[in-house]
Amino acid sequence: xxxxxxxxxxxxxxxxxxxxxxxxxxxxxxxxxxxxxxxxxxxxxxxxxxxxxxxxxxxxxxxxxxxxxxxxxxxxxxxxxxxxxxxxxxxxxxxxxxxxxxxxxxxxxxxxxxxxxxxxxxxxxxxxxxxxxxxxxxxxxxxxxxxxxxxxxxxxxxxxxxxxxxxxxxxxx
Ligand code: S3P
Numbered sequence: 001x002x003x004x005x006x007x008x009x010x011x012x013x014x015x016x017x018x019x020x021x022x023x024x025x026x027x028x029x030x031x032x033x034x035x036x037x038x039x040x041x042x043x044x045x046x047x048x049x050x051x052x053x054x055x056x057x058x059x060x061x062x063x064x065x066x067x068x069x070x071x072x073x074x075x076x077x078x079x080x081x082x083x084x085x086x087x088x089x090x091x092x093x094x095x096x097x098x099x100x101x102x103x104x105x106x107x108x109x110x111x112x113x114x115x116x117x118x119x120x121x122x123x124x125x126x127x128x129x130x131x132x133x134x135x136x137x138x139x140x141x142x143x144x145x146x147x148x149x150x151x152x153x154x155x156x157x158x159x160x161x162x163x164x165x166x167x168x169x170x171x172x173x
Contacts (some may be wrong), residue, residue: 001027012081013105014171017150020127021120022088022110023159023167028086030168039081042091045073054088056130067094070126075106090129090142092149102154109169114140116160 014031017025025041032039043054046069050057057066072087074097077085085104091097101107118136121127132138150156157170 013077013083015077015085015086015087015105016100016110017087017091017101017105017107018105018110019112019114019117019139019146019150020130021117022089022112023120024086024089024110024162025113026164027110027167027171028029028084030164031171032084034168034172035082035084038080039086040080041082041086042070042073042077042089046070046088049073053126055126055128063129070094071097074100077101080104090146092146095149098149098152106155107153109150109156110159110167111150111156112159114143117143 014037016022016028016031018024028039028041031037036071046057046066047053049069052060054066057069067090068112070091071094074094075090077100077104089099091101100140114136118139121130124130124136129142155171157167159167162170
């Protein structure tokens with residue numbers, strides 16, 4: 001059952017999950033500023049580990065290699081304190097990552113309709129999974145598969161029609 005408890009000593013971090021285009025990075029930065037917390041992005045940690053960009057990892061090594069790195073990074077998240085942690089949309093692809101996210105803090109799912117997500121990501125060239133003929137169809141398929149896992153979050157925020165500030169308020173409320 002989703003709750004909206006504020007972060008507590010037993011939930012030392014806030015983790016944002018959700019599909020590509022859900023606004024995790026923007027909301028995460030704003031949240032961190034409000035809380036005077038740090039912000040860390042899993043994709044940045046993966047790129048630092050690999051010494052190359054996400055697109056290069058997918059192109060050179062394939063998606064499985066990327067997911068291995070993502071899993072390694074997920075295993076380090078419980079070491080953070082007072083940090084807003086933004087995750088890549090596919091972090092739930094590996095089931096083993098879910099308990100790792102929950103062990104690191106309060107998990108918030110930024111939920112949005114596929115059409116709204118598509119409007120935000122269309123034309124972006126740095127998301128390898130969307131470099132296909134019909135990205136919206138791809139997004140619908142991936143979202144259908146991932147949604148039950150995102151919904152295991154402690155809090156779900158329906159972001160359609162909300163401003164960034166309103167999403168932040170809903171999380172902090
Ligand atoms: C992915 C989402 C991306 C990034 C990678 C894979 C996914 O992060 O991790 O391209 O599988 O949904 P964002 O959700 O920040 O775009």
